[in-house]
Amino acid sequence: MKYRTLGSTGLKVSVVGVGTWQFGGEWDKTFEQTEVDTMFRRAKDLGLNLVDTAECYGDHLSESLIGAALQADRADWIIATKFGHHYHGFMNRTEPRSPDDILKQLEDSLRALRTDYVDLLQYHSWGDEQFFDADVLAALHRAKDAGKVRHLGNSVGSNANVKQITASKDMGIGVIQIIYNRIDRTPENTTFPVCIGQNLGVLARVPLASGYLSGKYKPGATFTPGDVRSKTKQEDLDKKLVEVEKIKRDEVPPGVNMAEWALAWVLKHPAVSSVIPGCKNVAQVESNARAAMLDMVDSKHPQAV
Numbered sequence: 132m133k134y135r136t137l138g139s140t141g142l143k144v145s146v147v148g149v150g151t152w153q154f155g156g157e158w159d160k161t162f163e164q165t166e167v168d169t170m171f172r173r174a175k176d177l178g179l180n181l182v183d184t185a186e187c188y189g190d191h192l193s194e195s196l197i198g199a200a201l202q203a204d205r206a207d208w209i210i211a212t213k214f215g216h217h218y219h220g221f222m223n224r225t226e227p228r229s230p231d232d233i234l235k236q237l238e239d240s241l242r243a244l245r246t247d248y249v250d251l252l253q254y255h256s257w258g259d260e261q262f263f264d265a266d267v268l269a270a271l272h273r274a275k276d277a278g279k280v281r282h283l284g285n286s287v288g289s290n291a292n293v294k295q296i297t298a299s300k301d302m303g304i305g306v307i308q309i310i311y312n313r314i315d316r317t318p319e320n321t322t323f324p325v326c327i328g329q330n331l332g333v334l335a336r337v338p339l340a341s342g343y344l345s346g347k348y349k350p351g352a353t354f355t356p357g358d359v360r361s362k363t364k365q366e367d368l369d370k371k372l373v374e375v376e377k378i379k380r381d382e383v384p385p386g387v388n389m390a391e392w393a394l395a396w397v398l399k400h401p402a403v404s405s406v407i408p409g410c411k412n413v414a415q416v417e418s419n420a421r422a423a424m425l426d427m428v429d430s431k432h433p434q435a436v
Contacts (some may be wrong), residue, residue, distance in 0.1 A: 132178025133423045135404045137435035138332030140282045140305045142209055142250060143436050146398055146423050148181030149174055149416070150336065150407040154196050155188030157221055159358035160411060164199055171200040173413045177420040181209045183308070183334060183407045184244075185255055185286075187216035187224050187234050191243040198245035205246055210242050210399040211334070212304075213255035213286055222359065228261050230270035237274055250282040251306055256288035262295055269300055275303075284308060286336070291321040299331055306332040311403065312340045313378060313396050314371060323402040332434075338397045341373050341391055346389030350376070387425070394422035403432050 133146045154162050181358075182201070184193045189319075194212060201208050214236045216224045217328065241247060252271065254262060261267075262285070272278045273323070284306035287295060296307055307326055311318050312335070326333050339345055339359055350369040354361040360368075383392045390408075397406050410416045422428070429435075 132420065133428060133430065134180075134436045136332075136419040136436050137302040137404045138207075138305050138326075139330045140251075140332055142282070142332070144181045144209055144405045145179045146428060147179060147394065147419050148183055148334070149179060150403050150406040151165045151182060151184040151193045151197060151411040152188050153186075153409045153411055154193035155218070157188075157357075157359045157410070158409070162196060166278075166412070167196040168200045170410060170413055170416050171197075173403060173416050174420070175204070175207065177417065178418060179208060179416075181211070181242045181405055181407070183408065185337070186240055186311075187213075187218040187255070190218045190241055192218075194240055194243035198243050202245045210244060210246065210252045211213050211251035211253060211284065211308075212244070212249050214240070214255045215255040215257055215261075222362065223356070226257075226261075228257075228264065228267065230266045233267055234270055234274065237279060241279065248279050248281060250281045251258075251284050252282075253284035253286045253308055255286050256286070259292075259294060263298070269305045271365070272303060274334060278340045282306060284334075287322070290315065290317045293321055293325060296322050296331070298331075299325075300329045304331075306334065306404075308334040308336055308407075311335040311397055311400070312338050313344060313382075313393055314374060318402070319400070323400065326402045332404045333402050335403050335406045337398045338394050338408050340371065340375075340393075343371050344378075344389060344393035346375065346379050346383075348372055348375075361417050380401070388418060388421070390418055391422040391425060392427070394419060395427040398422070398428045398432075404434055
């Protein structure tokens with residue numbers, strides 16, 4: 132495993148982390164605690180030390196599974212979670228936004244994660260009007276001063292949102308989470324220059340483009356109603372999968388696993404600290420980890436440690 136410094140936070144994170152939206156039940160699978168325990172044991176064996184979750188992956192369900200899995204070795208992990216949405220059911224959320232709401236969500240997250248602090252607490256895809264609420268920011272800094280939060284981050288809703296990212300330093304935000312993958316390269320010419328200029332850590336989410344860059348799906352593929360991908364219009368899905376086939380044919384070297392290649396491709400960019408792909412089983416944890424070993428992942432990356 133390779134490691135990079137997460138911007139100005141000083142945190143040393145594995146270049147591949149563990150994304151956990153899937154544990155909340157919106158990816159057509161219900162996880163047992165024993166499955167999650169096994170995946171995290173293997174992840175740790177492979178050198179992964181970063182896990183990203185959220186309050187609304189289930190109603191703190193993902194956090195609860197993670198908390199039970201990591202309670203024996205909490206200090207070995209960098210735990211990132213989010214605030215600002217409340218889960219009511221499959222793809223059904225409301226957005227509590229008052230300072231009291233946010234602090235309650237934090238306490239509920241700490242309880243679910245079985246910890247008294249999180250390493251990174253992130254805004255969760257808020258619009259500009261809510262994001263710039265001074266009272267919410269003051270509450271976050273009180274939580275940080277109290278030792279319940281080590282660092283603040285922003286999981287940006289739009290990967291072209293230069294306005295929010297430009298405000299990071301002034302707001303005490305040290306980490307940006309953003310969609311970036313071989314299909315969606317928007318940040319390269321919009322937000323990544325700002326991240327580099329402010330020395331912000333960058334977590335690249337959806338690095339496999341919701342699994343499409345795994346190479347497993349062909350145009351015409353469909354997903355069950357319990358899978359969040361079923362919400363995508365078929366014509367839009369097929370367009371993406373046609374592009375994936377072209378990428379696989381023209382860019383992925385022969386004999387290289389496409390999913391591993393796609394993760395390594397993201398890690399080439401000098402702004403990116405870590406990718407956070409999801410995983411449904413141990414084999415996917417192992418495949419994700421192997422991406423760090425591909426030659427595309429430059430050991431002389433500016434954030435390498």
